[in-house]
Amino acid sequence: MTSGEHDEMDEVLTAAHAAASDWIHGLGTARVAAATDRPPRSTALPEVGVGAAAAFQELVQRAKERATASTGPRYFHYVLGGVTPAALAADWFATALDQVASSAQGSPLAVDLEELATGWLVELFQLGMPEDWTGVFTTGATMANFVGLGAARQWWGDALGVDVAEEGLAGLPRPVVLTSGFVHASVVKSLAMLGIGRASVERFSADNRGALDLDGLAARLEALGEQPMEERGPAIVVATAGEVNAGGFDPIESLADLCEAHGAWLHVDGAFGLFARASESARPLCGGAERADSIATDGHKWLNVPYDCGVAFVRKRSLLARTFRMVADYLPKAGSAAALQRVPANLGPESSRRARALPVFATLLASGRSGVAAMVDEHLRLAVYLANRVRECPDLELLEEPCLNVVPFRLAPAGVRKRDLDALNEAAAAQVLREGLVFVGTTRYRSRVAFRPAIANWRTREADLDLLIECVLRAGDAVLEAERG
């Protein structure tokens, strides 16, 4: 390498370090929502490059105009989480090392830490896996659901005497997937991707929140049992741990009992809800997940590591190996069990992959089990704090007692007709984002338009929630004022 190359690299890394520090230090005070009133700036691919330093400065300028402070303490939409110091540093190092995590041949480090970090997560969540389990790092819970349901698909085919990864789903019946109304869009999307189809999902809801109709689901399993196996195969049951609008849980223990009795597969979608198991007090909400055949969770949500990071836990490695293995003369052999264990590319969707375990390893080592538990407990406490603040405000209506870290509520000021509340809340939500001091989105919950702030960022404090309440109330006033004026 020439010294000129060193100089350019040194210069631009110093600039990146400085720009990153500026951004991070500004998170406490910056606008959260980016300006979206101008169209994106589009230019043609330049014929001659501007060099690394100028290109990076252009990126920084664009970020100032168009980035969201979604990693800060006042971002409450979706369920995002921030980035801990240990995770951020480890992710920078992952970029610099740029290990190819497809196999231990490509990077012993990456595979060591994938094994270690997924093992630590099994400890954190008290999942008590059998010897044959596998943890698969994915880009997020969607792909972790895809991995878990991919293993389920292979198992389902085995019951019909078909190797689905090899032969495909041609000529087979459509698998039956049973869920509550809590089922997340990413599970449905995974089924679409796997060729099982969105229409395979049968939802059993007992109320307008989507809570499980356990009897209905049990009856369906009974009825399925009366059909010949070759006409429908065994059922796949998906339990939701952490519904997105109010943090609710399916009764996983009961579903595990049913699955055991009926020979069904149990997949748990615990994108953020699995973290209840890190907390002594909240663990019972997610009891039974340790009995699941496959589990999906996210690292980039409640663990507070950067994108992309999800993990699938599957109890039976061979199902993954048969679904995802790659065979080529220049690649590590897929044959032996030992080889499989050290070749993640044979056990999950990707081939070449980032060393996603590094930030997970670093943040778990930095915080320890007790540190993660304390963060989760603090967020649960903050959710109760927010619910109490909502209850104290006459203009706000709490739509559900928080059971986890999501608090659904709405503006419901005296004097506004019930039928006008949806429009008021929609308009107020847009106004909150225009003001941009906090970021919160709306949903439809119990057939009502509602705010649904989720608390998952290690930086969030009571003052941030006070500001959220203040912004929503101010936005509501502004909307009503404009209507009157």
Add this chain to the structure above:
Amino acid sequence: MTSGEHDEMDEVLTAAHAAASDWIHGLGTARVAAATDRPPRSTALPEVGVGAAAAFQELVQRAKERATASTGPRYFHYVLGGVTPAALAADWFATALDQVASSAQGSPLAVDLEELATGWLVELFQLGMPEDWTGVFTTGATMANFVGLGAARQWWGDALGVDVAEEGLAGLPRPVVLTSGFVHASVVKSLAMLGIGRASVERFSADNRGALDLDGLAARLEALGEQPMEERGPAIVVATAGEVNAGGFDPIESLADLCEAHGAWLHVDGAFGLFARASESARPLCGGAERADSIATDGHKWLNVPYDCGVAFVRKRSLLARTFRMVADYLPKAGSAAALQRVPANLGPESSRRARALPVFATLLASGRSGVAAMVDEHLRLAVYLANRVRECPDLELLEEPCLNVVPFRLAPAGVRKRDLDALNEAAAAQVLREGLVFVGTTRYRSRVAFRPAIANWRTREADLDLLIECVLRAGDAVLEAERG
């Protein structure tokens, strides 16, 4: 945020910057292969954390022992590429910003730059897309193949009157996928994941390299045309641009003609080979790719951006939208065309995703079209240089004239029997990695064990290739010496 939090973040980012610089400065001289003689160090999840600084130092220590210098100039296995200064800085900034690139609501910046960067790649590769095209950032070429073939699956279902993402593949015939022997393992894996099945692939090889038997494939298309459409659906043809053992190309123009004539889908797997189109001299190798219905390529290979980065180009957006859309009340609406364009989560496999476009944008802006072309041309020149060096060595045998950036050769010293050459090359390859000065893997090419160095790192120079030759020759001598001794 408290000042204590600032202090911890500042301290650990400074440590990460320093450790990254050390690693990068050492790339020119470090061992490339990591020590693999010791088992990985495994410990239990600590109850109490050690803090960010100590956790990061533990990571650095483990990296010193177990990381591969795969981002340096002397790593020739797989087809890896390094990381340019602009890409590295932008990726650090992406981590610090931690934007959620699922939608423009989540991050205007991320979506602006995904649109801009995929557009620039279309310019770079001269793909001339219609207005309705979409570029989808994925984790790599495997998932880009998955996206392209997912769109193909949806199109295939349409011909049979079935919405595959909605209804699944139940009860349908198995799609027919036609390829040459060049087809990559990741294409086959994608078909397994999609529920189409590995067995759907029909390979038409004219020789022991796997080169396309065009007449055979054409005859198969003819025969398929005589079957009723509802019994088999239209064919899916996969062309390989850049075979992994010697860099060969299928005749894409001829395949495009055939697909046009027979109403077949054309997918081009151009993980690294698509970059031939960035070079004036090499472009004809990949002629016809601009006629494909879908194309997959990698960013983290020849573009020299960090993991994870792949891109799928699909000519018809609606096929992606129907395959990958997510529907939930708290998510951006999937309905309108405008919304789709700004919601990548509705057009590709992931939901929450890293802002993968940032390093692509930065490196393209830094280098310009001409800079990328110059890098590719330089690698093609180096491949010829390496081939010439091999030819000059009496103990080496060149197995193929390089047409791109992969140079298959083997040790074939006088006095070693032909039937012993495979064992010699296997043993020498292991010895090269034990020495660890260069990293090169073996494959089986034309039924012979062969080295297959690929040149795709912006740092690689002639001296690195001289060292590769030296190491292989020395390893061969050592193996023969040990046999005699």
